[in-house]
Amino acid sequence: xxxxxxxxxxxxxxxxxxxxxxxxxxxxxxxxxxxxxxxxxxxxxxxxxxxxxxxxxxxxxxxxxxxxxxxxxxxxxxxxxxxxxxxxxxxxxxxxxxxxxxxxxxxxxxxxxxxxxxxxxxxxxxxxxxxxxxxxxxxxxxxxxxxxxxxxxxxxxxxxxxxxxxxxxxxxxxxxxxxxxxxxxxxxxxxxxxxxxxxxxxxxxxxxxxxxxxxxxxxxxx
Numbered sequence: 601x602x603x604x605x606x607x608x609x610x611x612x613x614x615x616x617x618x619x620x621x622x623x624x625x626x627x628x629x630x631x632x633x634x635x636x637x638x639x640x641x642x643x644x645x646x647x648x649x650x651x652x653x654x655x656x657x658x659x660x661x662x663x664x665x666x667x668x669x670x671x672x673x674x675x676x677x678x679x680x681x682x683x684x685x686x687x688x689x690x691x692x693x694x695x696x697x698x699x700x701x702x703x704x705x706x707x708x709x710x711x712x713x714x715x716x717x718x719x720x721x722x723x724x725x726x727x728x729x730x731x732x733x734x735x736x737x738x739x740x741x742x743x744x745x746x747x748x749x750x751x752x753x754x755x756x757x758x759x760x761x762x763x764x765x766x767x768x769x770x771x772x773x774x775x776x777x778x779x780x781x782x783x784x785x786x787x788x789x790x791x792x793x794x795x796x797x798x799x800x801x802x803x804x805x806x807x808x809x810x811x812x813x814x815x816x817x818x819x820x821x822x
Contacts, residue, residue, distance in 0.1 A: 607780065617656050620741050632697030636689045639665040640703035641770075645743025648734060656731035657750055657758060661742060664735060665704075667773040667784075669711060669797040678807060680798055681706070683822040686805050704802065711761070712768040712795055721768060724794050725759065725787040727751035753787055755780035773799070781820050785817070 617690045624803055641664065648656065670678060683793030685702050692700045714720050722729055734741055751759040756779025761771040791797040799808040809818040 632694060632699065633701045634697050635662050635701065635803075636687060636692070636698045637666075637702040638662050639668075639702060640705045641665070642747035643785070645734070645735070646746045648731075648744040652731045652744060654731070655750075656734050656744060657672045657760065657774070658734040658736055658741070661735045661737060663774065664782070665770065665772045666802050667775070667799065668802075669771040669773070669788075669791060669799055671709070671711060672796045672798050672809070674709070675798055675807070675809065678705075679820065679822065682800075682802075682805055682807065685802070686822045689805075708769050710767050710769060711797065715766040717766055717768040718751070718763050721759070721771070721791070721795075722751045724790050725751065726751060727753045727759060727787075730758070753783050755783045757781075757783040757787070759787065771797075788817075 638661075643664070681704070685704075688702045691696070692698045706820060712721055718729070721727075728751070730750035730752050731798070732745045733750055734744045736742060745760075745762065747762045747764060749761060749763055753759065756776035757774070759771060759773050762769055773784055773787070775781055788797075788799045788808055792799075792808075792811055798810075801807075807820045809820050811817055
């Protein structure tokens with residue numbers, strides 16, 4: 601019985617110092633990040649219902665907006681940010697990760713206008729509407745993105761984002777492992793043609809700016 605009680609107390613963090621595992625300290629300078637940049641959005645979450653859970657994509661919070669669309673009017677701003685990020689990433693890169701993480705804080709803005717912009721985007725790219733994404737950490741779910749949506753294109757590719765008062769104010773993209781990159785390229789071509797949107801790949805440090813009549817993509821890199 602004494603052994604059972606001791607184990608219970610230790611699990612609850614109330615065991616004596618003689619029974620508890622020794623405390624280990626970690627030098628903060630030795631910590632390495634596995635990803636060089638994340639979007640530092642203030643995201644509101646809700647608890648998913650049975651209906652909103654079904655068909656909702658789930659992915660790690662660090663993947664949020666690693667691929668994202670912006671209006672072409674913000675191209676110069678994005679170029680400045682990518683140049684800044686490239687210098688930061690090089691300066692903090694080590695053999696086993698990054699010593700610091702570049703937290704992207706960009707002012708929110710309208711991506712696609714209209715009273716029913718999500719449905720409009722879905723029609724343009726030929727996607728099916730699905731519930732808002734559920735974001736997770738390595739150990740637990742954070743919740744379902746409030747005001748969010750998902751547009752499933754197929755082939756392991758989907759768009760997602762946040763809508764406010766009918767307008768799309770954030771629009772990201774995801775290509776799942778083994779997904780068809782060509783489907784995302786096609787979606788970019790349609791969104792670029794219809795809404796003059798650019799596609800930013802933060803980790804690859806590049807922007808898809810436009811699509812020529814020949815089918816060639818205009819790519820900008822810092």
